[in-house]
Amino acid sequence: MRLQRIGIKLVLFSVIDGTLRVYSEQGNVPSLEWTGEKSLDQTVDELVRRIPGLATDQGYREQLYTFSSTEVSPSAEVPLSGTKVGEYDVAIAYYVLLGEHKIPQSVRSRWIPYNAMTDSPDLVTITYAVQRLRWKIEYTNVVYSLLPAAFTLGQLQRVYEAILGKQVDKRNFRKKILSLGILKDTGKKKRTGRARPAEAYSFKKRTLSYVEVL
Amino acid sequence: MRLQRIGIKLVLFSVIDGTLRVYSEQGNVPSLEWTGEKSLDQTVDELVRRIPGLATDQGYREQLYTFSSTEVSPSAEVPLSGTKVGEYDVAIAYYVLLGEHKIPQSVRSRWIPYNAMTDSPDLVTITYAVQRLRWKIEYTNVVYSLLPAAFTLGQLQRVYEAILGKQVDKRNFRKKILSLGILKDTGKKKRTGRARPAEAYSFKKRTLSYVEVL
DNA sequence: CCAAAAGTGTTCTGTGTACACCCATGA
DNA sequence: TCATGGGTGTACACAGAACACTTTTGG
Structure with missing residues (x-):
């Protein structure tokens, strides 16, 4: 052996x-x-x-x-x-x-x-x-592991774009990601750049879960 | 060690x-x-x-x-x-x-x-x-490995049903599988049961290929 | 003539995609 | 006031799903 x-x-x-x-x-x-x-x-x-x-x-x-x-x-x-x-x-x-x-x-x-x-x-x-x-x-919701507890939809979109290697349409992205029901709105605002503050979201679950594609 | x-x-x-x-x-x-x-x-x-x-x-x-x-x-x-x-x-x-x-x-x-x-x-x-x-x-076309060189759409469907553990609609199944373009019609007939003979198909490629979902 | 499997189209619904403008803020 | 990113709705095309009857054959 x-x-x-x-x-x-x-x-x-x-x-x-x-x-x-x-x-x-x-x-x-x-x-x-x-x-x-x-x-x-x-x-x-x-x-x-x-x-x-x-x-x-x-x-x-x-x-x-x-x-x-x-x-x-x-x-x-x-x-x-x-x-x-x-x-x-x-x-x-x-x-x-x-x-x-x-x-x-x-x-x-x-x-x-x-x-x-x-x-x-x-x-x-x-x-x-x-x-x-x-x-x-x-x-799945894996991207939770690449983001802080609270984040904006813009941040989330940039993570997706970086991974996919292509740009995605903002309106379609929001429509889809919100429809998945994996996010919750924190009610707070967050500023990412030097522009208008955005609504802050967080993941309902910060453990892997598979998304209901229905 | x-x-x-x-x-x-x-x-x-x-x-x-x-x-x-x-x-x-x-x-x-x-x-x-x-x-x-x-x-x-x-x-x-x-x-x-x-x-x-x-x-x-x-x-x-x-x-x-x-x-x-x-x-x-x-x-x-x-x-x-x-x-x-x-x-x-x-x-x-x-x-x-x-x-x-x-x-x-x-x-x-x-x-x-x-x-x-x-x-x-x-x-x-x-x-x-x-x-x-x-x-x-x-x-993918992996199911080629579960079928003989020539087979009927009925046989193919039964393989899918066995793996998925559920029945699928015959018309929808045929429409989809044929639209994928992974099969070729051999022009011959094959009898599976004691009933009407069916058209025999074969896989264009009997090696793994990913299917164009378009 | 009966049992068994083959073969065949249409309609509806939902999802993906394309697309353009106004808003709030800090510099 | 300007640059930056936030936020929003509609129309079209396509794919999945539901659904029933006729045909060919051997027994």
């Missing part, structure tokens, strides 16, 4: 300055060997805690895929050709969503716009993570 | 006699320890080959999830509470789709209707696999 090295890879997302970004050092996504001493979850926690300025127990987490360095068969989910698992035989990839407000200014230089990661060895993982995230925001 | 045991679990699906079934022995889904000597893919192959009456390189395969026996954090994808990974510390689950015509009559007794698996220790895995399969047939 050959010794296997199992790694955990973490794609950390945040929407900062209206741009979807990932945390990266030297073009790589954070990773850690899983030794089996702790659970997978605890290992992911540890990986998050190692990121400058972050605590654990923050944000939304989801397992993405388990990549194998020797994978050959066609996979429906992930375009495997070109997949790098780096120094590991198997890498279990996760993504985590963090609100901009939880990331100290001082460490934001390591948060890179995801579409500037084209040369990263982790490109496949990142691309797949973005795809999964795009799917997820369409039919 | 503690020694970890990594398992591969396999949910084998087929639609037999109009019912979605999984292969099971004593209520368990096939599994195998992954020793690291072969790739994950090769190990899955080996697991398929061990099933009575089956060859490898058959059907559609997709990785589902990597379960950890010590998982505690809430997962969006999979309801983890109650997840059993059996004798392993970590289990990587896959599902495979096989056409009824590839399964010898003599071994069909081990193919159990999926909704009769309520007492299986693999219930969570199976349930999740069914959910993923349901999603997948909505926006």
Whole structure:
């Protein structure tokens, strides 16, 4: 029985300055060997805690895929050709969503716009993570994890636009998002720029829930 | 560094006699320890080959999830509470789709209707696999892997109904499936029951392709 | 002639999408 | 007063869903 090295890879997302970004050092996504001493979850926690300025127990987490360095068969989910698992035989990839407000200014230089990661060895993982995230925001309330407790519809829309990579119509966006019934109006106002204050909303639930598409 | 045991679990699906079934022995889904000597893919192959009456390189395969026996954090994808990974510390689950015509009559007794698996220790895995399969047939042509090269629209509809667990309207089903443009009319006829022969269709592509929802 | 499955259209409803202007505020 | 973002309604196109009868065949 050959010794296997199992790694955990973490794609950390945040929407900062209206741009979807990932945390990266030297073009790589954070990773850690899983030794089996702790659970997978605890290992992911540890990986998050190692990121400058972050605590654990923050944000939304989801397992993405388990990549194998020797994978050959066609996979429906992930375009495997070109997949790098780096120094590991198997890498279990996760993504985590963090609100901009939880990331100290001082460490934001390591948060890179995801579409500037084209040369990263982790490109496949990142691309797949973005795809999964795009799917997820369409039919769940996950974006709660990228926003502060209270926010304006404008802020919310900018988060969606950053993730989807395209602009959406303001009126249609509001109509749809309000019809989903996942937001509650706080009755307060909030100013985002230097212009007119906007109504502040919050999520009814700040845990993942699937949206009634009816 | 503690020694970890990594398992591969396999949910084998087929639609037999109009019912979605999984292969099971004593209520368990096939599994195998992954020793690291072969790739994950090769190990899955080996697991398929061990099933009575089956060859490898058959059907559609997709990785589902990597379960950890010590998982505690809430997962969006999979309801983890109650997840059993059996004798392993970590289990990587896959599902495979096989056409009824590839399964010898003599071994069909081990193919159990999926909704009769309520007492299986693999219930969570199976349930999740069914959910993923349901999603997948909505926006891809995966069902090709559950049907012979030529089939009638009636057969196709019965496969959909078995997977979705509900009946669908014949006219609406035909309208939609034909509009997707994934089928081609063979010009031949095929008789399924003892009644009027039906037009035979085949899939334009028998590899996974995503369907243009327009 | 009967049982069994094949085949075929129309109507309604709801959702997505396109689209333009006025309002409140701070600088 | 100007720049900035907030806020609002309508019309059209398309897709999903409901719904019933005739046809072809073998037994």
